[in-house]
Amino acid sequence: xxAAQAVPLKWGTSAAGKARRSFDRGTSAAGKARRSRSxxxxxxxxxxxxxxxxxxxxIAFSFALAVVYVSQSTALSVxxxxxxxxxxxxxxxxxxxxxxxxxxxxxxxxxxxxADAQRLGMVHARYVPLIPAQPLIAKR
Numbered sequence: 001x002x003a004a005q006a007v008p009l010k011w012g013t014s015a016a017g018k019a020r021r022s023f024d025r026g027t028s029a030a031g032k033a034r035r036s037r038s039x040x041x042x043x044x045x046x047x048x049x050x051x052x053x054x055x056x057x058x059i060a061f062s063f064a065l066a067v068v069y070v071s072q073s074t075a076l077s078v079x080x081x082x083x084x085x086x087x088x089x090x091x092x093x094x095x096x097x098x099x100x101x102x103x104x105x106x107x108x109x110x111x112x113x114x115a116d117a118q119r120l121g122m123v124h125a126r127y128v129p130l131i132p133a134q135p136l137i138a139k140r
Contacts, residue, residue: 106112
């Protein structure tokens with residue numbers, strides 16, 4: 001049987017070991033970028049705040065635009081209902097006017113007037129005295 005011997009790994013001997021040590025110390029490109037971001041975080045945070053402010057402003061503007069759109073479309077719908085109600089009222093008034101015209105023509109008819117006069121006991125006058133159109137002269 002073969003006995004396995006433990007071989008100690010040395011960190012500094014391989015290229016992977018060197019990369020790990022440089023990463024641990026922060027000498028790699030990623031470590032340098034990380035350090036520069038953490039050192040200049042005040043500039044990045046003001047930029048982030050500006051972007052956040054612009055995003056909030058865009059959302060607020062979109063919301064205001066949506067509210068205006070909904071209010072305008074609601075007002076348009078209400079106006080449409082009012083127009084329909086007024087058109088129905090106009091049609092009803094026209095119908096009533098035509099009924100009143102028919103009733104007026106029926107009541108103004110000479111045959112109806114003669115029938116009502118006869119029912120009331122009135123008779124045709126045989127003689128109608130006329131006053132001459134000459135001016136009357138006052139006596140002094």
